[in-house]
Amino acid sequence: MTCPLGLLESMFTIGVRYCGGCNPQIDRSRVVKDLEEGLRKIGLPVDFTTAKERLADVILLVNGCKHACFEAKQGESDRGHTVISVRGEMVDEQYVKEGDIVKMLIQRICSFL
Amino acid sequence: MSMMTGREYIESLRAINPEVYFLGQRIKCIVDEPMFQPHLHAAAMTYELAHHPEYEEIMTATSHLTGEKINRFTHVHHSIDDLVKKVRMMRLLGQKTGTCFQRCVGLDGLNAIYVTTYDIDQKYGTDYHERFKKYLLEVQKKDWMPAGAMTDARGDRSLRPSRQKHPDVYLRIKKRLKDGIIVSGTKAHITGAINSHEIITMPTRTMTEEDKDYAVSFAIPANTKGILFVFSRQTNDTRRLDGILDAGNPKYGIVGGEAIIIFQDVFVPWERVFMAGEYDFTTELVETFAGYHRSNYGGCKVGLADVVIGGSRWIAEAHGLGKASHIIDKLTEMIAMAETCWSCTLACSYEGYRTPSGAYHINPLLANVTKLNITRMVYEWMRVGQDIAGGKIITLPSERDLNSPVSGKVLEECFSGKDGVPPRDIIKMLRLIENMSVGAGLPEAMHGAGSPAAQKIMIERRSGLEKKMELAETVAGISKDKYFESIIGKDEKAHWDEVRKKIEEHKAQIY
Numbered sequence: 001m002t003c004p005l006g007l008l009e010s011m012f013t014i015g016v017r018y019c020g021g022c023n024p025q026i027d028r029s030r031v032v033k034d035l036e037e038g039l040r041k042i043g044l045p046v047d048f049t050t051a052k053e054r055l056a057d058v059i060l061l062v063n064g065c066k067h068a069c070f071e072a073k074q075g076e077s078d079r080g081h082t083v084i085s086v087r088g089e090m091v092d093e094q095y096v097k098e099g100d101i102v103k104m105l106i107q108r109i110c111s112f113l
Numbered sequence: 114m115s116m117m118t119g120r121e122y123i124e125s126l127r128a129i130n131p132e133v134y135f136l137g138q139r140i141k142c143i144v145d146e147p148m149f150q151p152h153l154h155a156a157a158m159t160y161e162l163a164h165h166p167e168y169e170e171i172m173t174a175t176s177h178l179t180g181e182k183i184n185r186f187t188h189v190h191h192s193i194d195d196l197v198k199k200v201r202m203m204r205l206l207g208q209k210t211g212t213c214f215q216r217c218v219g220l221d222g223l224n225a226i227y228v229t230t231y232d233i234d235q236k237y238g239t240d241y242h243e244r245f246k247k248y249l250l251e252v253q254k255k256d257w258m259p260a261g262a263m264t265d266a267r268g269d270r271s272l273r274p275s276r277q278k279h280p281d282v283y284l285r286i287k288k289r290l291k292d293g294i295i296v297s298g299t300k301a302h303i304t305g306a307i308n309s310h311e312i313i314t315m316p317t318r319t320m321t322e323e324d325k326d327y328a329v330s331f332a333i334p335a336n337t338k339g340i341l342f343v344f345s346r347q348t349n350d351t352r353r354l355d356g357i358l359d360a361g362n363p364k365y366g367i368v369g370g371e372a373i374i375i376f377q378d379v380f381v382p383w384e385r386v387f388m389a390g391e392y393d394f395t396t397e398l399v400e401t402f403a404g405y406h407r408s409n410y411g412g413c414k415v416g417l418a419d420v421v422i423g424g425s426r427w428i429a430e431a432h433g434l435g436k437a438s439h440i441i442d443k444l445t446e447m448i449a450m451a452e453t454c455w456s457c458t459l460a461c462s463y464e465g466y467r468t469p470s471g472a473y474h475i476n477p478l479l480a481n482v483t484k485l486n487i488t489r490m491v492y493e494w495m496r497v498g499q500d501i502a503g504g505k506i507i508t509l510p511s512e513r514d515l516n517s518p519v520s521g522k523v524l525e526e527c528f529s530g531k532d533g534v535p536p537r538d539i540i541k542m543l544r545l546i547e548n549m550s551v552g553a554g555l556p557e558a559m560h561g562a563g564s565p566a567a568q569k570i571m572i573e574r575r576s577g578l579e580k581k582m583e584l585a586e587t588v589a590g591i592s593k594d595k596y597f598e599s600i601i602g603k604d605e606k607a608h609w610d611e612v613r614k615k616i617e618e619h620k621a622q623i624y
Contacts, residue, residue, distance in 0.1 A: 025577060066466035067476065093469040 013047045014109070015056030015078070017070060024064025025088040026098045031062060034102045039109065046109075052078075058112060060105070061085040084108050116173070116184045117256045119161030123153050126308055131335040133307045133372070135344040143307055147354060149344070151212075151366030153308050156258060158209050158365070159186055159216040171202045177471075178250050186216045187253045189227045190473045196462035200412035204455065207416015211362050211549060213369035213557065215258075215305030217409045222261030222313045223249060224472060225402035226330060230387050231470035233394050241387045242470070248332055248385065252311070259332060260309035262300040262374055263402060265317040274320065274327040284314060284376060286326040286389060293382040294389060296329065300376075304369035304561075307342050309335055312374060315402055320392040328395050330388035331381045339379035342372045348552035356512030358540060361548025368557045400571070404477040406562040407484035411458025414487050414558055418451035418494055421549050424542050425501040431530040431539050443501055447494040454490055457483035478575040485568040491558035495550035506547040509540060 016032055032048065039046045049056065059081045063070050065088040074083070084105065085092055091104045117125060126144050133140040135148065143149045163172040163184045174188035174195065175181070190196050199220075206214045227249065230241035252259060265274075268282035277283065284298030300314065313332040320328040333340070347367055353360040361367070388394065422444060429440045461479035468474050499506060505528070514520050515537070525536040548554075559565070586592040594605060601608045 025580075027580075065464075067464050068466065087466065090466075095469070 011045050011047045012109075012113070013049060013054065013056045013058075015052070015054065015059045015081070016048055016050050017052075017059060017061050017074065017078070018050070019061075019063040019068070019070035021064050025066075026064060026086070026101065028062045028064055028086075031086060031101055031105075032060070035060075035105050038102050038106050042106070044109075044113075056081065058109060059083045063087045066090055082112060115256065116163050116182070117160045118164055119154075119157035122157050122160040122256075122258070125310070126153070129310060129334070129336045131307060132341040133344060134341065140344075148350070149307065149370065151353065151360070151362065151364060152215070152305070152370030155210045155212050155214045155365040155369075156216055156305055156308055158206055159214050159258075160184065160256070162205070162209065168205065171198050171205060174198070176253050178246065178253065181253075183253045184256055186220045186258070187223070187249075187256060188220075189224055189249065190465075191471065192473060193463060193465050196408075196465045196473055196475055197459065200408060200458045200462050203409050203412025203458075204416040204419075207413040208419050209416075210365040211417060211420040211545065212365045212367055212554070213304060213413065214365075215260075215308070215369045217413070218261035218304050218406065219259035219309065219311075219313060220261075221402055221405035221409070222259065222263070222315060223252065224405055224474075225315065225398055226313065226387050228401050228468045228470050228472050228474060229394055229398040231468075231472075232397060233388065233391050235469065236394075237391065239391075244384055245387050248387075255310070257310040258305065258308070259311040259313045260303055260306045260335070260374075261315070261402070261406075262303045262306070262312050263315045263317050263399070264300060264302050266299040266301045266373070267317065274318075274324045281375075283317070283327050284329065286329050287378065289389070290380075293380055294329070294331070294386055296331070296376050296379050296381060298376050300374040302345070302371045302560075303374050304371050306335075306372040306374055307344055307370065311335060312340070315398055316388070316395045318395070318399060320395040322392060325390040325392045328388055328390055328392040329386075330398065331386045333379065333381055333385060337379055339377045341375050341377070343375070345371045345373065349548075358512035358515070358537070358544060361544040361552075367548055368553045400477065401474060403563055403567070403571070404475050404480045407568065408458050408461045408475045408480040410487040410558070410562060411454045411461075411483040414491055415451045415455045415458075417549060417554070418447065418454075418491075421495065421498045421546060422447045422451065424546050424549075425498045427542050428502050428539070428546065431534045431542070433531050440501060443497045447497050450490040450494045454483060454486050457486055477571060481568040481571040481575070484562055485565055485572065488559045488565045488568070492555055495555060498546055498550050502543055502546045502550075506543050506551065509543055509547070515540070 018028055021028060036046065036048055059078045061070050061074065061083060063086060068085060068087040071085055086101060089096055089098055091101060091108065094104070096104050123144060127142065130142065133143055140146055144153065162168040172185055173182050174185045176183045177189060177191050185199065185202055188195065190199060203217060226245055230245045233239055234242045265284055266282040268277045268279055274283040274285070281298050284296060284300055286294045287297050288295040306312070311332055312335055315330050316328055353363055357363045388398065425447070426435065426444055429435050429437070434440050457479060461476045461483055464476035464479055465473050510524050515524050528536045528539055530539050583592070587594045598605055
């Protein structure tokens with residue numbers, strides 16, 4: 001997979017927001033870690049941050065299950081941003097197996113560049 | 114759009130006049146037949162309460178298609194609040210009827226087909242979802258009660274549908290025409306079938322490519338040429354013809370009034386077909402329907418429990434035992450079981466999620482746990498109800514003997530309780546408990562919406578056992594525990610080495 005890196009003028013920032021993780025269907029931390037590695041492998045300089053006050057190009061909501069309770073609690077500061085929501089074995093409105101979540105996220109992120 | 118009242122619903126069935134058989138006879142008019150009237154009254158309650166302001170908030174919804182007020186039984190859930198109100202509606206109607214009010218099967222069928230047709234169209238570029246939305250609009254506009262017909266007769270369970278000796282044990286597409294399909298086959302145990310305006314069919318199991326003609330879903334008027342209904346027997350069903358007092362629940366009957374639906378070369382136009390061969394979506398349709406339907410049981414059966422708990426307390430008080438500690442203990446057991454099931458169904462609704470179609474689905478794991486509990490606890494709380502009511506519930510005399518000049522007076526004296534309680538009221542209540550706890554309602558709680566084995570399959574599939582093993586490995590110290598290492602501020606191995614050393618150093622002091 002390749003990304004149009006030429007369009008990037010500065011470090012791309014992904015604001016990561018985790019749900020509380022009460023009974024997750026997926027390993028949320030691993031998804032984020034694998035995503036970071038996957039983006040690095042295709043040469044995309046990405047900065048991941050969980051600091052809510054930092055500006056981000058994309059907000060990644062990492063919900064452990066389809067109920068996606070964090071979507072309702074998403075912070076006011078994130079409104080107006082591009083948001084990708086992992087909802088257990090779903091990414092936004094698409095069903096996806098846990099092993100394919102990262103691949104789908106990379107496709108989504110690249111589509112914004 | 115207009116919502117029918119209970120009376121209007123019953124009258125609307127006159128115009129349909131489906132081909133119904135019972136005890137070997139063709140029933141000319143189901144509306145006027147005393148055998149069926151209790152079932153009609155129970156279903157009518159789903160219409161009636163929508164017109165009463167004290168129940169309007171639960172019984173009605175706002176259509177996502179038109180923005181207009183509709184009966185919730187025709188609504189596609191579009192929020193967690195909708196899912197919760199749905200099960201609140203089930204409990205309410207269980208409380209009001211003491212039996213099955215039948216209309217939830219069609220409601221769940223509408224929702225499951227809505228969700229699945231969207232996903233089929235995404236994959237195959239078909240237009241099932243748009244077709245279905247037009248149908249749904251008609252259902253809402255006319256306030257129809259569609260019967261949800263999923264379970265096939267099924268024949269030899271070890272054989273796939275296409276391998277059956279008798280092809281009609283499963284509903285299937287026989288011919289595909291330019292303007293529609295021809296179907297034949299048999300659906301069994303279909304709740305509320307004879308008093309529904311429409312029949313909506315769904316496959317009963319996962320189909321494979323060889324069974325693709327069995328992967329079929331459609332909606333059709335109940336009086337379509339080629340459809341006939343055979344009404345099923347229930348325990349003590351003809352008692353309602355012997356005497357009103359004998360029936361137990363003469364107003365609303367016992368369970369749903371199930372029927373076998375036989376389709377004989379029935380034509381279905383394409384605009385009413387929502388699946389025709391997409392066998393790879395049969396699992397989704399079946400599981401989505403089952404999830405919705407299994408969640409309902411934690412509502413309706415708990416409503417029934419409210420009635421039987423109240424009846425048990427009433428009987429105890431009528432016999433002067435209302436304050437006996439063993440009675441209070443038994444009633445408390447019944448209440449705790451019922452509220453456990455209620456907690457399950459509320460949980461599976463609050464933990465619901467938005468599907469790609471925009472409709473909301475319940476949490477399938479918790480819905481299956483709800484239903485599995487129901488298959489056990491209904492038996493248990495009915496057993497305790499029987500315990501409180503006493504042996505009278507299976508030895509009561511008939512209404513005719515109560516009315517007899519020879520035996521009536523002495524019988525009434527035999528069944529008297531505390532002063533001031535009319536003996537016939539005691540008999541009425543005992544008959545109600547008999548109706549609810551002895552009859553067809555128990556196996557209905559077991560097998561309705563699928564048998565316990567079906568729930569266990571779903572629970573096992575959805576429980577995330579692999580993740581649970583990972584949790585155990587972490588706690589046991591087999592795999593890395595980064596949070597523990599953060600607490601102790603070092604590598605776990607180094608920590609345990611230090612602990613061992615300390616134990617050795619302080620061994621003499623401890624021992």
